[in-house]
Amino acid sequence: MRESSPVIVMEVPTILNDVEGQAFLQETQPLLEGGRPCLVLDCSHLQRVDSAGIEVLLHCMEDAMKRDGDVKLAAVSPACAALLELMRVDRVFEIFQTAQEAVQSFHTPAAIDAPVTLPWYSHPGGLDALKAAS
Amino acid sequence: MVFGADRECEFLSAPRPSTQETFSGQPLACLEVLGRTMVERTVQQFFQADVEFVTLLAPVALSHSLPSFRERNRALKVKLANDMPLAIGRTLNEYSRNGIDNCFVVSGNLYAETDLLDFFFFHREAMRPVSRAVDHDGPLDMWVVDTAKAMRFDGDQFSKDVNSYLIGGYVRRLDHPADLRGLINDALVGRCAMRPSGREAKPGIWIDSGAGIDRRARIVSPAYIGRGSRVHEDALITRSSSIERNCRIDCGTVIEDSSILANTSVGIWLDLRHAIACGDKLFSLAHGVAVEISDPSLLQPMANVVHAAPARGNLEVIEIEEENLFPLSTQEEAPARPKWQLGANLIQG
Incomplete structure (x- = not known):
């Protein structure tokens, strides 16, 4: 079992462009330096974002993934969702309606963890049972 | 009469x-x-x-x-x-x-x-x-x-x-931008009598005069590429999408179930789905929201041509000028460079 880390919820500023994004990145950097950082970016106040801002979000995600963590987005407005979709970033981040849902999702075991905790050769029915089940 | x-x-x-x-x-x-x-x-x-x-x-x-x-x-x-x-x-x-x-x-x-x-x-x-x-x-x-x-x-x-x-x-x-998309979709799939301008290069793929499509771009029918528009390499136009006059679809961008209105440039490696883009405005039909994109690397208006006569007084008559701003649809397009030749493109009919 993995050790669960505390989930940190951080509010994204109203404007996320090149200038604001750098300030935001400096603010989040310490949070991403620990082991397996779990970060929820609350975008409920985010009104304007451009490609530099999206770059900052991706940078956060990259840093978190390097340390086996994750960054999830919450309360993304339709306008921001449209922009994320335009830049193909919507498939990179998990997006939730509220920050609370995003926090809970960190505590829910992901489906991809199952083979790690239970390898196929340790399955009671063996490989054939696994094939039949799939 | x-x-x-x-x-x-x-x-x-x-x-x-x-x-x-x-x-x-x-x-x-x-x-x-x-x-x-x-x-x-x-x-x-x-x-x-x-x-x-x-x-x-x-x-x-x-x-x-x-x-x-x-x-x-x-x-x-x-x-x-x-x-x-x-x-x-x-x-x-x-x-x-x-x-x-x-x-x-x-x-x-x-x-x-x-x-x-x-x-x-x-x-x-x-x-x-x-x-x-x-x-x-x-x-x-x-x-x-x-x-x-x-x-x-x-x-x-x-x-x-x-x-x-x-x-x-x-x-x-036509009460809502979504109606525009609906009409385009119906016209391209043949639900109504309205037909795109230009010629049907392949079944369901309409190319208007002066349009250029890179040989590495992919157009999946039904689709429409308007006058003077350019579709660059690795771009994908699919699911009843339309690219109107004088547009540019840059490398790797996917246009799916969307309409790019006239004089619009779409940047590289973007994904437009269920949307209408016009200049630097994006109307997402999926999210029901209009977004103004300030980043020119994503969306930006091409050099726009003024079509309309200037405003005059109340009920003053404005005659339509004889010369058209663009060649008529019946005119054949000039031979393009080999890179833009239509027959060499990966078009799926």
Whole structure:
């Protein structure tokens, strides 16, 4: 079992462009330096974002993934969702309606963890049972 | 005249600006759809029915976005007006004085496929001053009026105390940008009689004059590429998408179930799904929101050509200029460089 880390919820500023994004990145950097950082970016106040801002979000995600963590987005407005979709970033981040849902999702075991905790050769029915089940 | 002893004409009233009926500051009827504006298509429809002449009434506020016409017609007049009901009344009065008995009145925000002659005869037999078209969803902004009698009608009476003519054919009201997408989709898949401009290069793939498609770009039918537009390498145009005039789709970008309106540049490696893009404006149909993109690397307007004549006074006549801003659709495009040759492209029909 993995050790669960505390989930940190951080509010994204109203404007996320090149200038604001750098300030935001400096603010989040310490949070991403620990082991397996779990970060929820609350975008409920985010009104304007451009490609530099999206770059900052991706940078956060990259840093978190390097340390086996994750960054999830919450309360993304339709306008921001449209922009994320335009830049193909919507498939990179998990997006939730509220920050609370995003926090809970960190505590829910992901489906991809199952083979790690239970390898196929340790399955009671063996490989054939696994094939039949799939 | 086709319609016997009576003389008739028709005129169009372009839509008033509103939040729903405009997109990026332009009325939906004045936006190019598959190579032509809805206003132009409607005017063409009436000329094909042998009406004598057409008058286009447009609000002065929209004088900057009057539609351009690909084909010149001397029987078309454009008038600008501040007060549209008053302008309609005056135009009816003018027609009546000139001996014109009947007149079609149509909103530019309506696309209806119907037999105009049948509608006209229905009106004459009904012996009413006004006949209004309806479909299964309710009344439509399309009337036939007796110019002499209808002058007494004000705005409210114009919509009641009328005879109803049922249109059973294809009808699309352009009240919302989503209606524009719906119409484009229906036209490309053949649900309505509207056809894209240009030539059908492969089944379901319409290419207008001067369009360039990189050999590594992929166009999946049905789709439309407008005049002078460029689709760069690794771009994908799919699911009834339309690229209107003078657009640029940069490398690797996917356009899916979307319309890129005229003079729009879409940046590299983007994904437009269920959306309409116009200049730096993006209307996401999936999210139901209009977004202004400030980043020119994503969306930006191409160098825009001014089509409309400048605004003039109330009801002042603006004649359509003889020269068209762009070559007619019947003209063959100039031979392109080998890179842009159509036959070498990966087009899936």
